[in-house]
Each structure stands twice: as structure tokens, then as C-alpha cells.
Amino acid sequence: MEYIWNITGRCNLSCEYCWDRFKLENEMPTEAALILIDQLATEGCETIIFTGGEPLIRKDFFNIVSHASQKGIKNLKICTNGLLIKKRIHDLVDSAITEIHISLDDTINTKFRNNIDILKENIRLLVERVNLESCKIVLVSVLDMEAIERFENVVEFAESLGIKSSFQFPSLLKHRTLSEYAVSNYKEDKTREIIEKLNKLYSKYTGTLDFFSKFYIDKSQKFYLEGIKPQLCGAGKQFKVISPSGELWDCYHKKQRKSDDIDSCFSEQCLIWTRSDNRAKRIINLINAKQG
Numbered sequence: 089m090e091y092i093w094n095i096t097g098r099c100n101l102s103c104e105y106c107w108d109r110f111k112l113e114n115e116m117p118t119e120a121a122l123i124l125i126d127q128l129a130t131e132g133c134e135t136i137i138f139t140g141g142e143p144l145i146r147k148d149f150f151n152i153v154s155h156a157s158q159k160g161i162k163n164l165k166i167c168t169n170g171l172l173i174k175k176r177i178h179d180l181v182d183s184a185i186t187e188i189h190i191s192l193d194d195t196i197n198t199k200f201r202n203n204i205d206i207l208k209e210n211i212r213l214l215v216e217r218v219n220l221e222s223c224k225i226v227l228v229s230v231l232d233m234e235a236i237e238r239f240e241n242v243v244e245f246a247e248s249l250g251i252k253s254s255f256q257f258p259s260l261l262k263h264r265t266l267s268e269y270a271v272s273n274y275k276e277d278k279t280r281e282i283i284e285k286l287n288k289l290y291s292k293y294t295g296t297l298d299f300f301s302k303f304y305i306d307k308s309q310k311f312y313l314e315g316i317k318p319q320l321c322g323a324g325k326q327f328k329v330i331s332p333s334g335e336l337w338d339c340y341h342k343k344q345r346k347s348d349d350i351d352s353c354f355s356e357q358c359l360i361w362t363r364s365d366n367r368a369k370r371i372i373n374l375i376n377a378k379q380g
């Protein structure tokens with residue numbers, strides 16, 4: 089079970105496409121966060137993914153991480169926009185964090201995030217300082233339909249630093265201009281082109297491309313999931329979501345979603361999470377086999 093903990097709703101960026109549904113929620117004070125960690129540890133939790141909002145904005149973030157580690161939680165991952173890395177580098181390097189996902193998004197298209205030079209500098213600093221044996225670094229980009237030619241820049245950048253890269257499909261969020269834009273451009277041909285491009289990149293950079301972290305599904309775009317549909321949705325079983333105030337959600341879209349029937353789960357807003365390398369590789373192989 090992975091716990092995806094939206095540890096704060098606050099962020100130093102305001103990306104229009106962001107799916108963060110907990111933006112306005114009050115976050116738990118330190119004390120309550122530590123108690124929650126105790127409970128998770130008692131339940132046998134082995135993995136927490138800290139996200140948000142921007143986790144590094146929380147002053148007590150590393151106290152929380154350190155407590156989780158002391159309680160025996162082995163895999164402590166963070167999703168960050170990377171802009172506060174320099175400021176928090178000492179704490180980060182000394183921390184028990186085992187995986188750092190840095191959202192580049194904008195490296196492939198600077199119209200979304202415009203701090204790429206600072207970000208690249210921060211990534212280089214991190215790579216220099218962090219022990220890559222005990223802490224994996226992954227550069228994550230949301231696929232922008234217009235930027236297909238530039239995906240390779242991200243993979244090359246990651247490879248030049250000896251770290252991983254990964255791409256994820258944008259999730260449709262209603263009433264959000266930019267994701268509406270992203271998804272409305274997300275036509276079947278384009279999707280196929282992107283998958284083919286990613287497959288080629290995957291063959292070329294097998295060691296660098298990590299996984300497609302999320303597959304977006306909607307009813308009209310099921311074609312690329314034929315034959316790769318998992319039997320069960322992981323919501324509530326493989327992962328749970330914790331909101332900033334400490335509420336437990338089975339998935340990002342429904343607080344309680346206990347159905348084992350994956351068809352009843354799929355909605356226009358549903359995501360399949362394919363976080364593990366092995367699962368992703370299996371999916372890539374299946375897509376490749378399908379494409380003949």
C-alpha cells in the first residue's frame with residue numbers, strides 16, 4: 089500500500105493545469121502529522137509519497153520525514169517542483185528520502201513553468217550532493233501535446249546526469265483551462281504518435297526512461313489500453329490518498345471507492361497508476377507487441 093500524502097495545499101507555483109484538489113484545505117499541524125505517521129507505521133505502511141501543494145514549502149517537512157523513517161517506514165518519496173531544492177539542500181541531503189520526483193513539465197514547454205534555469209541548476213546541485221545509491225532521482229514531465237519533438241531533450245538531460253526520467257499523461261480536470269486545452273488536443277492520432285515516440289525513446293534509453301507514471305483513460309481513448317487493462321483498480325488497495333487535513337481517500341476522485349469492478353471505476357477523470365518499473369515495462373511490451 090502506498091500512501092500519497094498531499095501534505096500541504098500551499099504551493100510556490102500556480103500551474104493552471106494542476107489537478108490539486110486539496111489546494112484550499114487547511115494542513116495538519118506538525119503534531120497531528122506525527123501522530124498520523126505513528127498510525128500508518130502501526131498499520132505496516134512501507135511507502136509514503138509526499139506531494140501537495142509543494143511539500144518543501146512546509147518548514148516541518150523534514151521533521152515529518154525523519155519521524156517516518158524512525159518509525160520504520162522504508163520508502164519515503166517526494167514529488168517537488170524543485171524550486172526550493174537549493175534552499176533546503178542540507179536537510180534534503182541528510183534526510184531519509186529514498187526517491188525524489190522533480191516535476192519538469194515545463195522543460196518540454198516553457199509556457200507552463202518558467203523557472204527552468206533555476207530548476208536545472210537545482211537538479212545539478214542535487215545530483216552532486218545526494219547519494220544516488222540510496223536515493224533515486226526521477227524527472228517527471230506531463231506530456232504536452234505540442235511538445236512531442238522536445239521530449240527527448242528531457243531524457244537526454246536526465247541521462248547526462250545519470251538519473252531517470254518519466255512522462256505522464258495529463259489528467260482531464262473540468263473547469264481548468266489548461267488541462268481542457270491539453271486534453272482537447274489529445275486526439276487519437278496524437279496519442280498514438282506520443283505512445284510510439286515514447287516507445288522509441290524507451291528502446292533507445294532503456295536505462296533512463298523510468299516508467300509512464302500514469303495512464304490517462306477516458307471512454308473515447310480506450311484504444312491504447314486494449315489488452316493492457318488491469319483486472320483491478322489500485323484505489324484503496326494499492327494506494328490511498330491523504331488530504332492536507334488528514335482525511336483518507338481511496339482515490340483522488342472519490343473518498344470511498346471500494347469497487348473491484350474496474351469498469352465501474354473508470355470515469356473521465358480516472359487514472360491508472362503505473363508506478364512500478366515492472367508494471368510499466370509489462371505495459372510497454374504489450375503496446376509494442378500490439379503495434380507489431
Ligand SMILES: C[S@@+](CC[C@H](N)C(=O)[O-])C[C@H]1O[C@@H](n2cnc3c(N)ncnc32)[C@H](O)[C@@H]1O
Nearest residue numbers: 105106107140141142167168169191257258259
Ligand atoms: C500536483 S504536483 C504536487 C507536487 C509538487 N508541487 C510538484 O510540482 O511536483 C504532483 C505532480 O502532479 C503533476 N500534475 C499536476 N497536474 C496534472 C494534470 N492535470 N495531469 C497530470 N499530471 C499533473 C505535476 O506535474 C507533478 O508532477
